[in-house]
Amino acid sequence: MDQHKRFLEACVSIVGANGVITDPSLQESFLREWRRRKVGRALAVICPSNTEEVSSIVRLCHENHISIVPQGGNTGLVYGGIPDESGNAIVLSLRKLNRIREIDPQNNAITVEAGCILQTIQEHAADHDRLFPLSLASEGSCTIGGNLSTNAGGTAVLRYGNTRELCLGLEIVTADGRIWNGLKQLRKDNTGYDLRDLFIGAEGTLGVITAAVMKLFPKTKHQICAFVAVEDLSQSVQFLNFLQQRFNENLTAFEIMNAFSLELVARAFPHLQIPQLQKSPFYILAEISSNADVAHLNGEIENELSQALEAGLVIDVVVTQNINQAQSCWQIRESISEAQARHGKNIKHDISLPISSVPDFVEQCDQALQRYVPKCRLVTFGHLGDGNLHYNVSAPPEVTPDDFLKQQKPINHIVHQLVHQFNGSISAEHGIGTLKKEELRLYKSELEIEMMQQIKKALDPFQIMNPGKIF
Amino acid sequence: MDQHKRFLEACVSIVGANGVITDPSLQESFLREWRRRKVGRALAVICPSNTEEVSSIVRLCHENHISIVPQGGNTGLVYGGIPDESGNAIVLSLRKLNRIREIDPQNNAITVEAGCILQTIQEHAADHDRLFPLSLASEGSCTIGGNLSTNAGGTAVLRYGNTRELCLGLEIVTADGRIWNGLKQLRKDNTGYDLRDLFIGAEGTLGVITAAVMKLFPKTKHQICAFVAVEDLSQSVQFLNFLQQRFNENLTAFEIMNAFSLELVARAFPHLQIPQLQKSPFYILAEISSNADVAHLNGEIENELSQALEAGLVIDVVVTQNINQAQSCWQIRESISEAQARHGKNIKHDISLPISSVPDFVEQCDQALQRYVPKCRLVTFGHLGDGNLHYNVSAPPEVTPDDFLKQQKPINHIVHQLVHQFNGSISAEHGIGTLKKEELRLYKSELEIEMMQQIKKALDPFQIMNPGKIF
The missing domain is CATH 3.30.70.2740 (Alpha-Beta Plaits)
Known part of the structure; x- marks a missing residue:
């Protein structure tokens, strides 16, 4: 107990008394999974305000062999961001590291700290006439550090890739508390091993992501959606290939919903106007985005979809005529999770x-x-x-x-x-955390797990970084 | 010597006598850099025909602590694919692993062995109505294994990314000779560390890439080029942003050439018709690709470029009217290397x-x-x-x-x-090899080099994989 007390005093000397949460009632939201499916315990929740403080805290943990559970917005789905029930680990909350350090619209890059809320980054990019395309249900509360640590996906992956593909550089606090400045803003850099991608998706088991350079894109002005009834999944895949061939990267989303999903949405949200198409087992929401002449684009889409209809590639189709209609299509798609929860x-x-x-x-x-x-x-x-x-x-x-x-x-x-x-x-999309780690062993080869463990040992020799996650 | 003799006999028993080259005259093209700037020596050049043979050879080297220099088309620019002068290493040529194992156009994926020539893959994709976009000067002789090991770039990176971004999965022979089948054909897979990206760009220092799953894309039908004179580099960057905003991902290339580059091309290749634009210090070759209605696209490009001209964003501009004109613009750009060599x-x-x-x-x-x-x-x-x-x-x-x-x-x-x-x-684009390894130490942080070395030690404990490269 004395050792823990001294450790916590040292933490206070680094982040101040406000940055060390030991009161159980204040710890609660950091220790429980957001759906209340699991609750852990912690020695303390530590809230540093900048990278240097993160570094000092991690060094202290390294010296005292105390485990660290890094945490962002605590919106994960596989229990990767909460501690186990031992009470021996600290939760290292990155939420106070929430500054946007720099935006360079000409270079289409933004440098953000790990605790920035995803939506804040989207808005900041928009203020500078740029798009940050990562988009997912929890965007109002998840942090970019969590997105990076889990390589989050979402609805814009078809065109823009996963979080991994959106990252140009990282700042990392290593497991022994040193700071690696890998905040490169480059599209090409072939100077050694790809450490960046190793830390991305590692779920906090190799080090702490404290900041990142993310890619920005030109804003897209026009989004046109097609709501389409298809006979079966084979047709859906053919229709996907058809649209990719016609519209290339302008096809920005291709989402599928079976009839039962839409039935649940209709039941839970009767005010939503689901397009009245011919009955079919599957429906597609396809989105095409462009900055080109919207009238012409609309004509092209109508034309291509008529061809698809005539060729029997799809059963029925409706194309949105304005942004409100497009948004209401997306609302249907995004209501499925909540509709099934109510069911x-x-x-x-x-x-x-x-x-x-x-x-x-x-x-x-x-x-x-x-x-x-x-x-x-x-x-x-x-x-x-x-x-x-x-x-x-x-x-x-x-x-x-x-x-x-x-x-x-x-x-x-x-x-x-x-x-x-x-x-x-x-x-x-969701990662392994503790939820899927037993199953992982069934489906990953021993050799792959062994290589992962060798890397873990090399970069975190005391095994203090988010122990029990993934492995 | 006896040990070497026994080792070579064991190699023969694995790959056959034809697969073990010890005759210096036959070894020569494997030992020298293609521009004849450097020549190494080798115990033997070993040419396995399949992954199992690679595995057996590497295991043998592991047991005997013999170094391995993996080699593809030997077109590298930093001496990463040739052995040093000690004569203690083998060159492991992957050229016989040249099968296209599978193509899945619906999934836009192709599975190829490491020794496949890049151009062969491009052609195979085209035969299936798909595009494999990686494109670089040596595409007629470089191999995909080399492209992956060096994370090659080329002319299509703006739209399609580096080789890293084009890869979905790898098959690897580890430094102790085991085979890791990571040949996933997935767009999303968050199940542990990103080993794939660790082997990509590692220049053969962590293991041997024996096969890969690469992304395919829809073919693009229309390429329209603009040859543009700009006042200076600031204007060039503004013009890049302007085109990105207007054409998003349809902007597939944005290449710059200073006036002296074009002067050298004109001198070396007087038959090439360089567009006669107003004199300026820099010229841009911009390419826009699309499958949309080409007449309409041409109109849009002409319209946007007129606006750029009127706004003083560019000095002078010519837009290609057909594919021949577009190809002749590219020929000018691609002649610069040869023109400067002749100079x-x-x-x-x-x-x-x-x-x-x-x-x-x-x-x-x-x-x-x-x-x-x-x-x-x-x-x-x-x-x-x-x-x-x-x-x-x-x-x-x-x-x-x-x-x-x-x-x-x-x-x-x-x-x-x-x-x-x-x-x-x-x-x-080119990597480190031995050419830039001293300079790398000046510009990389000690911490980053240390992390790289820890990973190297973890995955290649006997340090037999391409020793002396990068580090």
Whole structure:
């Protein structure tokens, strides 16, 4: 206890008394997962205000062999940002590191601290007539440091890539408390190993991201959406290829929703006007963005979609005529998560597959699940353009969600086994944290895990960085 | 000697007698740098035919502590693919691993072995109505394994990224001879550390890339080029921003050439028709690509460029009217390297900078060089859209190139010091190899080099993978 007391006093001397939270009631929001599914304990929650303070705190932990759980907005979905129940670790909250250090519109780059809220960065970019394209449901509260540590995805990946692809440089506090200034603003730099991409997606297990240089893009003025009914998933993939061929990178989103997803949205949000298309098992929301002459673009889209309709590539289609209509299409898509929550808990999967394998996977997986739980219902939606499905299983009509949830493990296993057979990923967007670490061992080769562990040992020899996560 | 003899016999038992080259005359093309600037020696050149053979050879080297220099097309520019003069290493040629294993046009992915020639991959993609966008001068002889190991750049980076951004998965033989199958065909996969990007750009110092999954794209039908005269580099950067704002990702190239570059081209290749624009210090070749209605696109480009001209953003401009004219613009740009070679050797730099810093850097660097070597002449050209300049210094009129080359070291130092001050990179595209490893120590932080060395030690504990390169 004395050692802990001395440690906390040393923390206070670095970040001040306000920066060391030991009162359980004040710690609470840092220790529990935001959906209240899991609560951990901590020696203290430490809130440094700048990189030098982060460095001093980490050095102190290094010297005292005290574990560190870095935390951003605490919006993660795999328990990667909260401590375990031992109470031996500190939570290192990066939220006070929330300055935008620099924006260089000519170079299309912005330098931000780890604790910046994603939406703040989007807005700051917009104020300078630029687009920061990363966009996801929690953008009002997640931080860029968390986005980087989990390589967040979202709705703009088809055109702009994951968070990894949006990052030019990082500032890191290493596991022994040194500061690495890797804040390069370069599009090309072939001078040694790609340390940047090693820290991105490492879920805080290799070091602490304290700042980053992110890419900006020209704003896109016009967004036109098509809401499309398709016969099946094979048609969806063909339609994706068709639009990519016609519109290249101007195709900025290609989202899929099965009929049951839309049924849930209609039930939960009757005021939303879902386009009245011919009944079909799947619907597509495709978005095309451009700064070119909007009237001409609209004509091109109408023309191409008429061709698709005539060729039997799609069943029915409606094209938005203004930004309000486009936004209301997106609102439908983005209401699915909440609509299924209101319907009752279901068993979720965040998977990705080679796009060409999605139709066969879904057919086989639906069948396997029906064999195991007859009449279970699938809420299948997601970013088909990236091969990323949110493939969620709802209880059969006569079974309560709580009873159904008891089958989570075998159902996860059915889905993930098949994902593995199709060379897919059991975590497309959300990471591993502690939620999927046991399953990771089933699907990753021993050699790959061994290489990851060797790197972990090399960069964090005392194993103090976010212990128990990923491995 | 006996040990070496036994080792070579074991190699023969793995790859056959034809796969073990010990005859010096047959070894020669594997041992010398292609411009004949450097020649190494090797115990043998080993040519396996498949991944299993690579694995067996590497395991043998691991057991015998024999160094391995992986080699692709041997077209590198920094001596990264040839052995040193000790004669203790083997050259591991990957050229026989030249199968295209799979192409999946629906998933826009192609799986290729490391020894595939870049142009072969481009052609195979085109046969399937797809684009593999990586494009560089040596594409007829370089291999994809080499492209990946050096993270090659080229002319399509502005739109499609470096080789790193084009890769979805890798197959690796580790330093102890095990095979890691990381041949994922996924756009999203957040399941642990990004090992793929660690091996990419590692110049063969961490393991051997034996195969890769690369991204494909829809073909672009129309390429329209603008050849533009600009007043100075500030105007060039503003003009880049202007085109990005108007055409987003349809702007597929933005290349700069100073007046002296074009003068050399005109002298060396009088048959090339260089567009007759108003005299100016810099010229831009901008390319816009699209599958949209080409007549409309042409109109838009003409319209936007007229506006740029009226606003004084550019001095003079000509827009190509057909694919032949566009190709002839590119021929001018691509003739610069050969034109300067015919003019006489010069001192080359492959640098990158934040795009907004390019004007100040070039102004200050030109001045510093004039102070050091009055009347030296700059051949400044390159991928301004990526902030990547080929900034080459030619002898003053009265000095012979050979005399001038004696000043290579101090001139490199002047340029790279200033690059460092502007937070640029001393190797944008070409890598480190042995050519730049001493300079790397001047400009990389000790901490970054230490982290790189820790990773090297973790993945290659006997230090047999391409020793002496990078470090």
